[in-house]
Amino acid sequence: MNSSSTVSPSLDVRNPSAPPDLSQILITFDSDLHQVRTLIAERIFREESFGELLIATGVSGGWREWDHPDWLIRMLEPESSTMPATTPSQMAEHLVARGGKLYRATLILAIINALSDNQQKGVTLAAALELIHLATLLHDDVIDNADMRRGKPSMPTLFDNAPAVLMGDHLYARAFEMLAECEIMRIVSATCRATSAMCRGEVEQLQWIGDYEIPEEAYFRLIEMKTAALIGCCTESASVLCGKEEQSEEWYRFGNTLGLVFQMADDLLDFTSDPATLGKQTGSDVADGKFTLPLILFREGQGSGEKLRTFINEAGSNERITKRLREEGVLERVSERIRDFQKVCHRHLDNLQKKNSSNESFEILHTLVDFTGNRTR
DSSP states (O other): OOTTTTTTTTTTOOSSSOOOOHHHHHHHGGHHHHHHHHHHIIIIIOOHHHHHHTTTTTTTEEEEEEOOOOOHHHHSSSSTTSSOHHHHHHHHHHHHHHTTTTTTHHHHHHHHHOOOOOTHHHHHHHHHHHHHHHHHHHHHHHTOOEEEEEEOOOOHHOHHHHHHHHHHHHHHHHHHHHHHTOHHHHHHHHHHHHHHHHHHHHHHHHOOOOOOOOHEEEHHHHHIIIIIIIHHHHHHHHHHTTTOOOOOOHHHHHHHHHHHHHHHHHHHHHSSOOOHHSSSSHHHHTTTTTHHHHHHHHHHSSHHHHHHHHHHHHSSHHHHHHHHHHHHHHHHHHHHHHHHHHHHHHHHHHHHHSOOOOOHHHHHHHHHHHHHHHHHO
C-alpha cells in the first residue's frame, strides 16, 4: 500500500476536534451487540468442555484478578444463581475481556443496518469475525512473549504458550463454523484470505524486527496484512451478506483503508498515550525492535538507520523519544497521514451512499471513521 494515496482536498474529517467515544456509537447497536456477546459466551464456552481442559493445565493468580466486562459477569453469573462460576465461564471472562469493545462487530452491524432492513445472520457474522480477531490476539501474545494484554495478565502468562495457542486454534475453528452458518461461500473465502494475510504479515514482520532500515513501503505492507486485511474482510463480508456483491470490492477498499487508519493511530498511541489509558506499556514497539511510522519518518529526516539506532540508545526512555519526535514535528506528520487516510474513507462512504438509500447508518459509519483515527486507546 503506497502511503501517498491521492485524496480529494474538498473532503475533510467530519469532526476532528471532538471525536466521539466508541460507547456513543455502541448505544445504537446495543441490542445486536448483546446478542453477539451472548453468542460468544454460549457457543464458545458454555457448550464446550475446552475451557475445563485448558484451565486444568494450571493458572497463576486468582481469576477475579482478571479484567471482567460487566455484561459478561451478569450473563455468566446471574444474581439468582448461588453456584460459583464454572471454569469455562472463568475462561470466557478472561478471553472476551481481551477483545475490547467489539469494534469489528460494531462496524459490521453498522454496514448491515445501512444496506438491509432485514438481515438475521448479521449477529452470527459479527460474532465470528470478532472471534477471528480474538484468536489473533492470543497468538500474537505468544509470538511477542507478551506478559500483559490491556493492562492484565496475558493468556500465555496465565496458562503457558502451548495451551494459549491451542485455545486460539479452537476459537478459529468455532469462528469458521459460524461463518459456514451464514451459508455464503464468498464470506468463508474472504475470511480465509484475510486469515492467511495476517499469518503472512506476522512472518514478514519477524524479518524486520531490529532492522533500523525498514522502508516505509514495508511498514504499510505489514499493517495492511496484519490489521487492515481483517477489517476489510469485515466490510466486504457485511456487504455480501446483504446481497450487495456488486459493491463488495468498494466496501473492501473502504474497510482496508479504515484498517490502515486503525493501525497507524495505534502506532502513534504507543508514543503519545500513557499506560493507564492505553492498557499496555507504552514504547513496547521500540522495546521489541518494531520500528513503526513515527520512527521511520524520523529516520528519514536523520538520513540513516545508524543514526536512528544511536538516537534510541541515547534517549533511553519512551518519554525522551516521544519528546524528540514531537519537537521534530514527526508526530504531527503521522497525524496528517492518518487524516489523509480518513479522507479516503469518507470518500468511499460518500460514493457508496449514493448507490444505496440514504439513512443515518452512513453517518454512523462516518463517525466511526472519525473515532478510529482520533481515539485515545
